[in-house]
Amino acid sequence: MSGNKFGKLFQLTTFGESHGKAIGGVIDGCPSGIELDKEAIQRDLDRRKPGQSAIVTQRKEPDEVEFFSGIFEGKTTGVPIGFAIFNTNQKSRDYDHIKDQYRPSHADKVYDDKYGVRDYRGGGRSSARETASRVVAGAIAKQFLADVKFTAYVSAVGEIQMDKSYQDVDFDSIEKNPVRCPDPEKALEMEEYIKKIRKEGDTVGGVISCVIQNVPAGLGEPVFDKLHAELGKAMLSINAVKGFEYGSGFAGATQRGSNHNDLYNADGSTQTNHSGGIQGGISNGMDIYFRVAFKPVATIMQSQTTINNKGESVEMQGKGRHDPCVVPRAVPIVEAMAALVLADFTLLNRAVKK
Amino acid sequence: MSGNKFGKLFQLTTFGESHGKAIGGVIDGCPSGIELDKEAIQRDLDRRKPGQSAIVTQRKEPDEVEFFSGIFEGKTTGVPIGFAIFNTNQKSRDYDHIKDQYRPSHADKVYDDKYGVRDYRGGGRSSARETASRVVAGAIAKQFLADVKFTAYVSAVGEIQMDKSYQDVDFDSIEKNPVRCPDPEKALEMEEYIKKIRKEGDTVGGVISCVIQNVPAGLGEPVFDKLHAELGKAMLSINAVKGFEYGSGFAGATQRGSNHNDLYNADGSTQTNHSGGIQGGISNGMDIYFRVAFKPVATIMQSQTTINNKGESVEMQGKGRHDPCVVPRAVPIVEAMAALVLADFTLLNRAVKK
Amino acid sequence: MSGNKFGKLFQLTTFGESHGKAIGGVIDGCPSGIELDKEAIQRDLDRRKPGQSAIVTQRKEPDEVEFFSGIFEGKTTGVPIGFAIFNTNQKSRDYDHIKDQYRPSHADKVYDDKYGVRDYRGGGRSSARETASRVVAGAIAKQFLADVKFTAYVSAVGEIQMDKSYQDVDFDSIEKNPVRCPDPEKALEMEEYIKKIRKEGDTVGGVISCVIQNVPAGLGEPVFDKLHAELGKAMLSINAVKGFEYGSGFAGATQRGSNHNDLYNADGSTQTNHSGGIQGGISNGMDIYFRVAFKPVATIMQSQTTINNKGESVEMQGKGRHDPCVVPRAVPIVEAMAALVLADFTLLNRAVKK
């Protein structure tokens, strides 16, 4: 109930603060009989981990996951999968300066407002480090949904936008550049821009696009738990996310019905896909695609005026090793959350018919 | 679990199809001791109901709510509030033509895919008629949260966009025009445009903006159930919604941290509010504001080629009384869902401290 | 969250007070495609309703259920089934005397303690009238689980105990006497005893036994949601229940392992069934059986000293038409709750394997 749980039948609960002993979680409801590829799980973790390229934070965290339960002789047994990633690189002293000060556009102050107490080291629970646990669970969800293909990539960094649609790019090129943009020219441009931003001690936002292919029709629940509503919630729950749109999205609001409607082919597929693979909250078998907007990282290497917990004005200098742009490392997180949503709806959908 | 329930502590379950005997719901967890203003509830229902102006569907449905329980001597008693709106205007024959045919960009086909059976009259459960139950519950949530002010309005119809921010308009003018746009000139333009679209037998999308004022700091749960994640889910669960953004939204993705960060004033308020009143998923006491994109209504008064449930190509002529643009009537729905989210987080927040 | 909801996937939410406009509920998650036998539903309601025999309360309430949604052309559609039983016999004046007074061993005072307000007419929400909604939902659950057989009966009234086990009686004889005891001689004895008790203005407790046959192996979830734990909770949630035991029950606590263990037959069945059809919280395919203890009805036709809401001592004379013994009418409630538990676990069990 306290917001650290995701999913109904395929359910992830996470724990852990940025600089505590470990982060981790429990996956409850993962079906039995899945032969787990642990290397694939680690690969997704490596795509998220710090220090992987020149344009992300240079902190060194190996992010190796340790499984405690729920797996026997290489297979899931249907009981909870407990796991942890132990923290090895805890320079808590880096954070002494924020013990009593509130970083602008961070959650420091609201945690104090809400709980009356706060683990201030590295943002504590509000740190994006928590998302490593989501990547673990998402990687397992992907293996459960072996036939479904989840592909996320960076489609914008600041003002630099990829203008090709997902059909016009080669997904294999995503991992070939540190930005994770499938348009090689734009990728280079984005990379240069991020380096420039970093030099200026600044940060920049961006957009991640995600495509889910080979989804069977019928997933999603009507009314409140529409497939796109849960996808939206899943994405908006990722640190720094400011917006979500699927299918035609905000552009669809400017269109006319005569143009926007997706006419059927005889086989039940549609000629266009403004619907983004979802009708009335339920998958229709076409590709699901959506876009997620990320704000610029709040920690900048510049001096900012802020307040301390006595309400006094103080000058604060950003320190530590932070990302100039969050989207390259957020790509596997978007995929993981999408996989968790689809895994959950896949199980829920088994209950709908007599 | 089947998606007809919203909220954790302040919880709404709805039932009912477009052309069944009644729609309605149960509000479980509404606190005791709230003196209910039933006229205020009906006022919100009247803002949603068909036939209220020349630019909406001309169906006549009084949408009067009948309460069954949970209210005694004018006050909530803390036990479930059961209610229904009986359907009085069920021209089921209007829908015989869609019994075996799938309307483009409607949920007809996916309901058949999912459930193997479907109440085809007027879209059945997938009809936006269901949202009347949300408006009832939302109106009660508003009365619970008497100090919080929820204001939604139309900020775009098709390409016509209001370019003033919410601080620069008079909220009192929203209900003075049938579009519910607080910019009188744009409102007129939008109204004319909707009339023109209707004459052409077409429909158009739009955007609703919503502002929540006077929210105490501390609402929202960390990690998965962030305040904006639940608001996003709530909005995306409304029929025809394609996108959600809060605070700086998609535009924030183009910005730099040095510009986007909201610097603190000594009193803990912030100089700017790109954060949209939410930090790390928790309200910070500033105004919460967000935008919701609606696609054009799928039912158009034009002929479209589609398929029937045998996979045969058929010609379909749109019939019945439908909205040319959904946003004017969706304004109270957006407010209702926002109020349900805030009511739930208000109760959840009572549990966080020793 | 407020306790008016039962089940996870096959979920019932109920509303309604004893003397309000209606009681009813919403069944969310009932699978699609079930051909509903409405007469069978009414038959179960009739077994619960007041006035059905000389040994139960003589109030006249027809208890006819009206369905609002979720059923189309005689079949469930997979969307919520909303229903109500309208109250027709509301002699609220009967209850004016308890407006300010707390009946002994009733929930009057704790509702005031908890909510600060209370619908005092007939016990309001704490009235057993609420269970009629459970019977409706349970009857539908039974139809979903057409192969499973639920049989409850009265096995004790006061000190009069049936000493035959369920294998030694004829279930067809249960409905042949007003007590619903399958042992005709004991049934007569119980009937006479209840009549005597009533004449004395007193009430008496009793025990209901329940047998569930033809349950597939594998139902129930390990650890917290064991099949018998949910059955226990379901039974203990019925008004006036004080105890629950399954299989060997409290007598099992006196036994030795060498005697209590159920040895396997070659076909996987067991030679004895002290386990009551459940191992480690999961059904094993043998008969499930359990016993439920009910206290004597608290409303007696005698004068009792009690207090009012000012803490003053007052004399109270029991009035109205009440049951001298609750168990004959509680038989269909026990079956209904058992069916709801089994329906829910049947759906949950579809999610456990890859």
Next chain:
Amino acid sequence: MSGNKFGKLFQLTTFGESHGKAIGGVIDGCPSGIELDKEAIQRDLDRRKPGQSAIVTQRKEPDEVEFFSGIFEGKTTGVPIGFAIFNTNQKSRDYDHIKDQYRPSHADKVYDDKYGVRDYRGGGRSSARETASRVVAGAIAKQFLADVKFTAYVSAVGEIQMDKSYQDVDFDSIEKNPVRCPDPEKALEMEEYIKKIRKEGDTVGGVISCVIQNVPAGLGEPVFDKLHAELGKAMLSINAVKGFEYGSGFAGATQRGSNHNDLYNADGSTQTNHSGGIQGGISNGMDIYFRVAFKPVATIMQSQTTINNKGESVEMQGKGRHDPCVVPRAVPIVEAMAALVLADFTLLNRAVKK
């Protein structure tokens, strides 16, 4: 949803198998600001651990808990408390003989039936070792509810029953004997009996009584989530439990209303307490008391005929170090589950009034 989660607001999720790497859990929703006494937690674990006395299993497991998160500078922070107890004494070879065989009255076969796969080492997930995680969480719940006093003790072993009521014994004497029975003479008798049973290679059942004192009025939710219904579920979820009764319990079923009703004193307390501190599912401020029946441990040191997973009859000889009677070690588990229920209802109760 898969049964490894307990509670709504104060919520425990557990993971771990008997012979896996670790067992543990996540407590989500523990309020912030609780100064944790870790020694008190360990004390409860020590009361549950194997090897603590001559009458329990002689396995050596230190059962030391390691906390990963949610505690900062000695206080809870309101975010999830992740913890683990690493397994140090995993003689998996002890269990090779049950790899393909089904122990009578164990969950071996139903796990295979349900999941199609099973961690057979020591019962895997169905092992009572899981309850150590409950004891950790329960000990924290007790510290949250510092004013409430939870006292469980053994009141019967086999046919040997303590005949004094809880008011007539000294709770301080419970921990003074290895059986945890507060009646010194009966304790000795029980101890001798357990030793005798063990020598015979047999096991025996027993009963635990529990008293909860100083509970504020108003806890518990009406209808399905009655306080005693959740207590009952909590107890029935403990391994080997066969029955639950509270207040007058099964004996109450034999009584008359005129005798059973608890008459009020002027201060709102009652003269008797057949109600067991709960009216209509809500605490009334009087002592809550209940009894829990445990079956004899299924693993006996005798030869039993059973079947293997091919349905062949095989002879099986009990091995390993097991408890001859489970109740002495189950005392802290009963207290822990009771504390979890009360903690949850305490938080839920904060949401009921305007």
